[in-house]
Amino acid sequence: MDLNLSPWALTFLSAAIAMTVAWLIFFSSAAIVQRGTAHSKPASAVAQAARKPAGIMLPLLALQFVLRGAPDDLAHIALVRQATTIVLIASFTWLLMRMARGFGQAIVMAHRTDASDNLMARRIQTQTQVVTRLAVSGIGLIGFSLALMTIPDVRQIGTSLLASAGVVGIAAGLAARPVLGNLMAGLQIAFSQPIRLDDVVIVDGEWGTIEEINSTYVVVKIWDERRLIVPLQWWIEHPFQNWTRNSANILGTVFLWLDYRMPLQPLRNAMQAVCEMSPLWDGRVCLIQVTDFSEKAMQLRCLISSGDSGKSWDLRCLIREELMVVMQRDYPDYLPRVRAEIDKPLPSTAHADAEDTLGRPPSPQQRSPTPEHGQAPPVG
Known part of the structure; x- marks a missing residue:
């Protein structure tokens, strides 16, 4: 047997034992946590959200300890350590993101909007959804940055970019202005709350309810089942009607x-x-x-x-x-009717026919005898 394989074999054996112990600890801890949070739906939601990423992170953490204790002269040990670190950061980021979503879901479950007077519940749900989305985005960005910073070449490139960021930073800031504006509008809506979930609003003459508040836009459900997509920044810059701002009455x-x-x-x-x-x-x-x-x-x-x-x-x-x-x-x-009052009697039909449009008396030709005067009408 090649002696160079012995340190790796010892490392693999130690890693297998450490990861097995970590899994045993995870399963026993998960059972205890599940029994302890069974009486509380919010706590159970958080625990359930953290279960899968924690089951991956604990064995990776044990593997990382074993690799840190391995000899530095092992072949490719630095690459394995770096890859394990990146995967560990990714799993920890996933854990935090899942816990943030689970915590937000727990708050939403504790404040239901199916009650008749749901003003406070809608207010809390709106804040929770906006803050949760921003928190998840921030956690993902930080985790991605930490993973990149573990790579020396990428860290050097990042330092060079920061040193020469001048014009590029200004251009990127101008290009990202709508996105940043919507993010800031989301924070402003979350805390000042001109709109909340299930609010009844009139936007551009359309009557509807606030169905979703996302990180960059709001979905308004129109009464005829259409959906109106409105950017978050629009709600800050334009007037609109909110029929349920303080009360649903x-x-x-x-x-x-x-x-x-x-x-x-x-x-x-x-x-x-x-x-x-x-x-x-x-x-x-x-x-x-x-x-x-x-x-x-x-x-x-x-x-x-x-x-x-x-x-x-x-x-x-x-x-x-x-x-x-x-x-x-x-x-x-x-029902409404039209009223009219006649001061003078209208002229008779015979008199009206006897006068022409200029008010002149009838001509002799117009005075031809009629059957009413006892004479027969002329025959052609």
């Missing part, structure tokens, strides 16, 4: 144009009855007001309150339908 309006003779109390009674029977009404506001006059009719505004915008839309449609039934059944003659 909202007031809805229904407008009617009716004749002045229409009594208001029957309509008020009908709308009150509809609101009281409908689960869409939150019990706060239900009234009818005269808000405008015209030469033909009066404008009535029906004001109703609901718990959210979806219920408000359905309740407004219900009010229109029920009031239309009342008008059709009980007051069909009270």
Whole structure:
């Protein structure tokens, strides 16, 4: 047997034993952690997210200790150490990224948005998602940089690039301005929160809800199932309507144009009855007001309150339908009508036919006898 293989054989044997012990420690620790976090869903989510990368990182860490203790004169030992270090950094980066996502998922699970009053939950979920994405991106960037710094040639190239970064850095900064602007807008949205997940907004005349808030853009779900993609920076630079900024409660309006003779109390009674029977009404506001006059009719505004915008839309449609039934059944003659008053009687048809457009009396030819005067009409 070649004596040069003996140190490698000893190193391989030591590495196998160390990695086996590391796996045993991992499996026993994972079982203990799983039992300890079974009662808590957030803690269980974090532990489950860290399970796979930890199962890879612990044996690699044991292998790294063995390789560091191996003789330096072994063939290719430096290359093996460097490769193991890069893989170890990658696994540790993966572990941190998975733990960050698991921690964010745990916070989201603890603050659900399926409740009726979910303002605080939506606020926390929005902050959590934005911060989690930024944290994962930062961890990945740092891990990649650390892996590159373990390679001497790359480290020297990086130092040279930093020394001559002048114009290149300015050009790169200008090229990356939209990306950096969106990242900064994401941080600003996460903490100032002009929008949150499930907020009802109107963007460029489109009514929809905030479905996703990503690192560079926001997905708005339009009411007809379309998706509107809006950059993050747009929300900072342009005005928009947020119907659920402080509360999901909202007031809805229904407008009617009716004749002045229409009594208001029957309509008020009908709308009150509809609101009281409908689960869409939150019990706060239900009234009818005269808000405008015209030469033909009066404008009535029906004001109703609901718990959210979806219920408000359905309740407004219900009010229109029920009031239309009342008008059709009980007051069909009270729709808007055109009124006119005639001061002088109109000239008779015979007199109008007897005068031409210039107001002159009829000519003798126009005064031909007719059957009304007892004479037969001329025969050609």
